[in-house]
Amino acid sequence: MNLKHIFNEIEKVDPEVYERLDTRRSAMKQFSGIAGKLALAAVPIALGSMFKKAYGQSNSTLFNILNYALTLEYLEAKFYSNALAAATAGNLAIPTGAPRTAIQTIGAHETAHVAFLKTAITSSGGTAVPEPTFDFSAGNGSNNGPFAAVFTNYALFLAVAQVFEDTGVRAYKGQAAEPALMANNDVLTAALNIHSVEARHASHIRQMRKTNGGLVPAGVDVKPWITLKQSGVDSAAVQASYDGEETTTQATIQIVNINGQTISANAASEAFDEPLTMPQVLAIVDPFIV
Amino acid sequence: MSKIIESGKGFVLPDDKVQQSVSRRKFLGYGAAASALVIGIAACNKDDDNMPSNGINLGSGDAGILNYAYALEQLEAAFYTQVIASPYSGGSVAEMALIKDIRDHEIAHREFFKNALGSGAIQALEPDFSSVNFSSRESVLNTAKAFEDLGVSAYNGAGKLIVKADYLVLAGKIVSVEARHAAYIRDIISNGTFADNTVVDTNGLDKSRTPAEVLTIANTFLKTKVTGSNLPTS
Numbered sequence: 344m345n346l347k348h349i350f351n352e353i354e355k356v357d358p359e360v361y362e363r364l365d366t367r368r369s370a371m372k373q374f375s376g377i378a379g380k381l382a383l384a385a386v387p388i389a390l391g392s393m394f395k396k397a398y399g400q401s402n403s404t405l406f407n408i409l410n411y412a413l414t415l416e417y418l419e420a421k422f423y424s425n426a427l428a429a430a431t432a433g434n435l436a437i438p439t440g441a442p443r444t445a446i447q448t449i450g451a452h453e454t455a456h457v458a459f460l461k462t463a464i465t466s467s468g469g470t471a472v473p474e475p476t477f478d479f480s481a482g483n484g485s486n487n488g489p490f491a492a493v494f495t496n497y498a499l500f501l502a503v504a505q506v507f508e509d510t511g512v513r514a515y516k517g518q519a520a521e522p523a524l525m526a527n528n529d530v531l532t533a534a535l536n537i538h539s540v541e542a543r544h545a546s547h548i549r550q551m552r553k554t555n556g557g558l559v560p561a562g563v564d565v566k567p568w569i570t571l572k573q574s575g576v577d578s579a580a581v582q583a584s585y586d587g588e589e590t591t592t593q594a595t596i597q598i599v600n601i602n603g604q605t606i607s608a609n610a611a612s613e614a615f616d617e618p619l620t621m622p623q624v625l626a627i628v629d630p631f632i633v
Numbered sequence: 634m635s636k637i638i639e640s641g642k643g644f645v646l647p648d649d650k651v652q653q654s655v656s657r658r659k660f661l662g663y664g665a666a667a668s669a670l671v672i673g674i675a676a677c678n679k680d681d682d683n684m685p686s687n688g689i690n691l692g693s694g695d696a697g698i699l700n701y702a703y704a705l706e707q708l709e710a711a712f713y714t715q716v717i718a719s720p721y722s723g724g725s726v727a728e729m730a731l732i733k734d735i736r737d738h739e740i741a742h743r744e745f746f747k748n749a750l751g752s753g754a755i756q757a758l759e760p761d762f763s764s765v766n767f768s769s770r771e772s773v774l775n776t777a778k779a780f781e782d783l784g785v786s787a788y789n790g791a792g793k794l795i796v797k798a799d800y801l802v803l804a805g806k807i808v809s810v811e812a813r814h815a816a817y818i819r820d821i822i823s824n825g826t827f828a829d830n831t832v833v834d835t836n837g838l839d840k841s842r843t844p845a846e847v848l849t850i851a852n853t854f855l856k857t858k859v860t861g862s863n864l865p866t867s
Contacts (some may be wrong), residue, residue, distance in 0.1 A: 353855065357682075359689075366832060367670075377755055381693075387686075397686065399786060404842060412746065437786060441824050441825050444825055445825055445827075448825070448828065448829075449828075451837075452828065452839075453835035453837070455835065455836050455837030456836075456837045458836075459646075459838070463646050488667065500713045501671060502861035505638065510810045515805075516802070516805040518809075519792065519801055519802060519805045520798035520799070520802045520805075522798075525798060525801065528793040528867065529646050530658050530788070531792055532789065532792060532793050532795050532841055533838060535788075535789045535792045535805070535808070535839075535841070536838035536840070536841060537837065537838060537839075538788055538808070538809060539785050539788075539789055539804065539808055539809060539811075539839040540812075540828055540833055540837055541809075541837065542810075542812035542813050543812050543815065543816040543817070543827050543839070544826040544827075544828065546812070546813040546814075546815075546816035546817050546820075546826040546827060547816050547820060547828070550817065564859060566731060566734065567731070567813045567814070567816065567817040568738070568810060568813045568814075571786070577693075577715065585680045593745055593746075593806070594749060594799065594801065596748050596749060597746055598745060600785040601705070601741065601744040601745065601748065601857045602744045602747070602748065604740050604744055605737075606737055606741050607737070607738065610734060610737035610738060610741060611741055613738060613810070614738035614741040614742060614807075614810055615741075615806040616805075616806050616809040616810055617806065618805065618806070620757045621728070
């Protein structure tokens with residue numbers, strides 16, 4: 344999904360998006376036309392700053408955040424739904440019993456999150472974004488990206504699931520302190536209540552990966568929590584989901600060996616999960632959205 | 634089927650219960666440097682660190698909420714410290730290594746809040762683990778499960794009470810780690826219970842608890858009783 348597609352999607356729910364972004368409508372249209380040619384990393388940054396200018400601290404901002412959350416939940420819900428269909432068809436070897444049941448439980452939660460967010464948006468007078476078309480190979484629509492075997496290779500499926508869950512945790516965390524969210528107690532609490540469920544999922548998927556093996560680099564351990572910025576996934580494509588997690592300083596306080604306690608850098612990094620901004624997350628999920 | 638309840642600012646959430654009206658808090662200091670944390674908290678809690686007859690008062694405002702978190706982290710850290718000091722039998726090497734990780738995380742949280750609060754921090758609390766049989770894996774893990782789920786619901790419920798954005802982000806950084814702990818502990822008690830319907834509702838939402846609800850439970854594990862009578866409620 345390039346910037347032009349994102350604007351097209353937003354224009355469907357907010358016809359005034361160009362006017363919000365800039366009164367020079369034609370200039371913005373032109374910009375969106377060339378956005379597809381911009382370097383991938385630059386696009387979400389441009390997008391984020393434009394959103395910031397375009398929307399005040401109004402319900403529009405809140406709808407924007409909720410539609411962002413909804414998009415991530417669509418991604419997860421469809422991912423697990425496809426995986427379970429592939430397992431039923433005999434293409435993806437999710438073992439029956441505990442592993443299959445766990446994926447069903449997680450998938451049901453993601454589907455419930457989609458329904459919850461859609462209802463929250465529409466019943467408040469907003470418009471929920473439609474479900475995008477996904478390419479879970481991370482191929483940007485080619486269906487032949489680095490994870491092309493995600494619904495035939497169980498270890499790869501678990502790896503991508505881990506990345507989605509860990510990224511989801513970071514994405515919700517990154518929105519919590521947005522003024523529009525802090526201004527609405529009900530929405531903030533609901534977002535926090537989803538956030539911790541995503542963390543429970545991440546913990547379980549990580550345990551499933553450890554049980555299943557096949558982690559890289561060889562010798563790396565995957566725990567229920569995130570150690571430094573290790574993914575345990577053999578793909579540089581996922582590193583952006585873990586960069587920043589290695590920090591051992593919180594609010595200028597150094598956590599390693601704090602107050603004479605024996606706290607390693609590993610433990611210090613594990614003890615705090617780190618947020619990601621909306622532009623960072625949009626860049627991460629971009630290859631998965633057609 | 635869930636009902637749709639109108640909330641105070643015209644924003645509607647699907648939920649099973651009546652939503653509380655939204656707060657009219659102001660968002661002072663959003664974007665301020667995180668380094669203001671230590672000084673700011675120390676300065677505004679001078680009057681709250683007395684100890685009335687009904688126990689340690691956590692204080693008011695954001696400092697009160699941080700002391701609330703500090704109290705819970707003290708409880709968790711003390712618990713896991715004892716678990717590792719006198720380990721139960723029947724746990725695998727891998728299991729005990731991860732329990733030790735959890736101990737270190739809780740100590741890191743405790744010491745972080747202590748330093749962040751500075752002179753505004755409440756005193757060290759004396760735990761009461763007389764109801765826990767530390768030689769029994771079942772007793773320890775069930776207590777751990779209760780503490781972790783309690784911690785998750787406490788942070789989830791406290792989020793809306795926090796005024797300063799930096800503190801809300803810090804709470805968010807910790808609560809997801811508590812949720813990872815909770816899921817792990819639940820799974821080693823019974824695999825697959827990481828997010829079962831005792832903690833996650835039909836909307837896929839985790840629990841939130843008010844400070845009053847949390848402290849009632851926490852106090853059963855504390856010799857030094859704690860009260861949140863001056864904490865914000867909305």
